[in-house]
Structure formats: C-alpha cells, structure tokens
Amino acid sequence: xxxxxxxxxEGVFADLSEMTRLVEVAVQTATxxxxxxxxxxAERVISADxxxxxxxxxVENDAFNLLSLQQPVAxxxxxxxxxxxxxxxxxxxxxxxxxxxxxxxxxVPGLAVPEDLRPTITRMSTIALEMVxxxxxVISDRxxxxxxxxxxxxxxxxxxxxxxxxELLRKDWTHGVEAAVDVALLGRYYERIADHAVxxxxxxxxxxxxxxxxxG
Amino acid sequence: xxxxxxxxxEGVFADLSEMTRLVEVAVQTATxxxxxxxxxxAERVISADxxxxxxxxxVENDAFNLLSLQQPVAxxxxxxxxxxxxxxxxxxxxxxxxxxxxxxxxxVPGLAVPEDLRPTITRMSTIALEMVxxxxxVISDRxxxxxxxxxxxxxxxxxxxxxxxxELLRKDWTHGVEAAVDVALLGRYYERIADHAVxxxxxxxxxxxxxxxxxG
Numbered sequence: 001x002x003x004x005x006x007x008x009x010e011g012v013f014a015d016l017s018e019m020t021r022l023v024e025v026a027v028q029t030a031t032x033x034x035x036x037x038x039x040x041x042a043e044r045v046i047s048a049d050x051x052x053x054x055x056x057x058x059v060e061n062d063a064f065n066l067l068s069l070q071q072p073v074a075x076x077x078x079x080x081x082x083x084x085x086x087x088x089x090x091x092x093x094x095x096x097x098x099x100x101x102x103x104x105x106x107x108v109p110g111l112a113v114p115e116d117l118r119p120t121i122t123r124m125s126t127i128a129l130e131m132v133x134x135x136x137x138v139i140s141d142r143x144x145x146x147x148x149x150x151x152x153x154x155x156x157x158x159x160x161x162x163x164x165x166x167e168l169l170r171k172d173w174t175h176g177v178e179a180a181v182d183v184a185l186l187g188r189y190y191e192r193i194a195d196h197a198v199x200x201x202x203x204x205x206x207x208x209x210x211x212x213x214x215x216g
Numbered sequence: 217x218x219x220x221x222x223x224x225x226e227g228v229f230a231d232l233s234e235m236t237r238l239v240e241v242a243v244q245t246a247t248x249x250x251x252x253x254x255x256x257x258a259e260r261v262i263s264a265d266x267x268x269x270x271x272x273x274x275v276e277n278d279a280f281n282l283l284s285l286q287q288p289v290a291x292x293x294x295x296x297x298x299x300x301x302x303x304x305x306x307x308x309x310x311x312x313x314x315x316x317x318x319x320x321x322x323x324v325p326g327l328a329v330p331e332d333l334r335p336t337i338t339r340m341s342t343i344a345l346e347m348v349x350x351x352x353x354v355i356s357d358r359x360x361x362x363x364x365x366x367x368x369x370x371x372x373x374x375x376x377x378x379x380x381x382x383e384l385l386r387k388d389w390t391h392g393v394e395a396a397v398d399v400a401l402l403g404r405y406y407e408r409i410a411d412h413a414v415x416x417x418x419x420x421x422x423x424x425x426x427x428x429x430x431x432g
Contacts, residue, residue: 064297071287081280084300165397173393178385180393181400188401 005070012062012083017140019055019090024132026052026097027193031125033104034186035118037111045101052094059087075207082207086139089196093132096189096196103182103189112182114175117167121183124160124190127153131197138201144208147201157194161187221286228278228299233356235271235306240348242268242313243409247341249320250402251334253327261317268310275303291423298423302355305412309348312405312412319398328398330391333383337399340376340406343369347413354417360424363417373410377403 026045033042063080066072072080103112113121131153138147164187168180205211242261249258279296282288288296319328329337347369354363380403384396421427 060297064293067283067297068289068293073284077280077284081276081283081300084297085304088301088304168397169394177389177393177396181381181384181396184397184400185404188404 005066005072008062008066008070009072009076009079012059012066012080013139013142015055015059015062016083016086016090017136019052019059019087019094020132020136020139022048022052022055023090023093023097024129024136026094027100027125027129027132030097030100030104031122031129033101034112034125035122037104037108039105039108042101042105042108046098046105049094049098052091056087056091059083063087078210079207082203085203086200089200093193093196096193099189100186103186107182112179112186114179114183117164117175117179117183120160120164120167121186121190124157124164124187127157127160128190128193128197131157131194135197135200138204142204142208144205147205150198150201154194154198157191161191221282221288224278224282224286225288225292225295228275228282228296229355229358231271231275231278232299232302232306233352235268235275235303235310236348236352236355238264238268238271239306239309239313240345240352242310243316243341243345243348246313246316246320247338247345249317250328250341251338253320253324255321255324258317258321258324262314262321265310265314268307272303272307275299279303294426295423298419301419302416305416309409309412312409315405316402319402323398328395328402330395330399333380333391333395333399336376336380336383337402337406340373340380340403343373343376344406344409344413347373347410351413351416354420358420358424360421363421366414366417370410370414373407377407 026048029041029048030045032038033045063083066080067077070076106112131150134146134150134153137143138150164183168183173180242264245257245264246261248254249261279299282296283293286292322328347366350362350366350369353359354366380399384399389396
C-alpha cells in the first residue's frame, strides 16, 4: 500500500513535469507564430491549450484522491499541497502562451512586433523558454540548485522588460499605438510566464528544504 | 474535537473573507490614486499589500495544519483544497491592485488616464469593485446564487475591455504612446481582477455543489 502510494505521488509529479513540457511547446510555438505571423501555427497553440487544461484537472483529481485515501502527513502532505499550487500556475502559463498566439493571430497577415523591437521580444521569449525548460528539471528531479538558477535568469527578464518599455516610449516611435499596445502586452505575458516559473521553483524548494526562498 | 475542527475550517473561510475585504480596499484605493494622481494614496496601496501576503501565509499554514492533524475527507477536504486555491487567487488580486497603484505613482503629478478615457476605466474599476464586494459574500456565506451572478457581471467587464481597446486604437488618438500603454495595461489589470473573482466564485460553487460551472 505504501509503495503504491509513493508511485501515485511520483505520478503526480511526472504529470506536472509533462505539463511543463506542454507549456514549453506552447511558449515555443506561440513565439514562432508571433515572429512569422503564421495564423495556422497560432491556431495550433490556441487549440492545444485544452490539453493543458485537462491535465490540470487530472492532477487536481489525483492529488485530491491521494489526500482523501492516503491521508498523508509532513513531507508527503507538503508535496501534494505544492502540486496543487504548481498545477494552477502551469495552467496559467499555458494561458499566457495562448495570449501570445492570439496577439499574433490578430495581426495576420502582418506582424505584431515591429522589426526594430524584435531583438528584445525574441530575447524575452528565449529567456522564458529557457526558464520553462529548466523548470521541468526542477519539477522532475526536485532539484533545488536548478531552482535557484531560475531566479537568477529571471533578473535578465526584468531587465528586458525595462528595456522593452524604454524602446516603446522613446520619442521617435513611429509604429503607432496599436503596435505599442501589442508589444507592451506581449512583454507582460513573457514576464508573467517567467514569474510563474520562479514561483513554482520556489514551491519546489520549499517542498525539499522546508524553507521558502522568495515570495512566490 | 470535531467541533474544534469545524471552528478551524470556518476560521479559514473567515480569513479568506477578511482577505477579500482587504483586496476590496486595495482596488478601491488604487483606483482613487489612479483617478486623482495622488502619490500618497498610491503608496498606501503598495505598502498595504504586505498585509494581504501575510494573510495568505496564515491561511496556507492553517489549511496545511487542518489537513495534517484532522485528515479530513469528502466535502471537508474539498473545502480546504478550495481554500488553498482561493487564497493564491486573492493574493494575486491584491498584486493587481498594487500594479494599478504603481501606474498611478509613475505618472504623478500627472494622471495616467487621459480625460476622455476616464469613463471606461472608471466603469471597469466600479465593476471590479462590485465583483470583489460580492465575492466576499460568496466566500463568507458560500452563496451559489451570488456566485452565478458574478459570471454575469463579468460579461460587462469583457465588453468594457473591448471598448477600452477600441478607444485606444481609434485613428484620432492624440495622447501619445505612453498613455496608450498605461491604459492598455490598466484595462488588463482590472480585467484580471474580475477573472480571478469569477475563478474563485466557481471554486466555491464546486465546493458546495460538487459541480464546476466554468473553467476557473
């Protein structure tokens, strides 16, 4: 019975890890749609979000059943409670990738991001993607060192967000209000994806060490 | 022992209700700062957010202890799991009110919202505030009818969000890129506050009826 229980607990974290992989694909594909202005690619992200949502339901149900049937305490209980929090943040990350895809779709056959702002948005997407990729390792291996590294990478995201605003608000902006609003919101979506990655990583650190590094 | 347990469970929901009241104050005060351009009022929201965060910690700890010491099942377990989800959404609503206050602070002594966009932003803030006020009743009374009403009110928020974009993107926009970006982000913050209110209300419906009305 105990062994079956640990298998189930591992199963929940395996599902979280798999969800993180789906979020990674969503962020990557949404960025591709954004930078190419390809409506079909954007649609792919939007319809794939249902899969992330249904995984969320599965994890919530499995976690609930574990709590109900096994009545775990201490560290095991902490892991399941963390899983419930992590799953809702992962779902949210998927929604944010979907938002990126929707901005891309709205501007087809044009591009939402003007040429001279592409480097910053591309860099933000690369950082977001790297963070989600590392998050998968944090979750699957409950790797505390990898979690700490995420907070460091997030500092670059914060810098890029400031640069993004500086670029938008310079006096010689010629791309009009629509492009400015799109890029401001896109910057926000990538920043939030990164924030959630750090928040989840902090939860994992808490599960492993009992210590909460930064407010998640 | 059972009675003490129900008192503790009620205590968790009383804390959630009190947190909702703090969020309500935050949204109201942030909007006041936004519409008056008063830096002191903005600061008040920003520093008050720590109180919401510390309440979140208390609810999480209390819920954890209830799970650990009382090993609830069925409906009681469902309530505690819902409380964990609700508390993180409430914390997030507080953060969003803080974001509104920060936009206000950034433009002092000016106003972030141009005169002719004030009606829509004011209406969005009024709707958000009404939703948070009703959410408090949903949580404290676990009132399913009041929860259903929230989803209806949210439809007006969605309409206002579209109107907000239409206003921003009209051809004769004369307020510059900075104001457009501010108003686009402010619209997003109020919309998200409303989304969280609906998400929490749906969780409460689930707790009471076992049925989930809309993806939260």
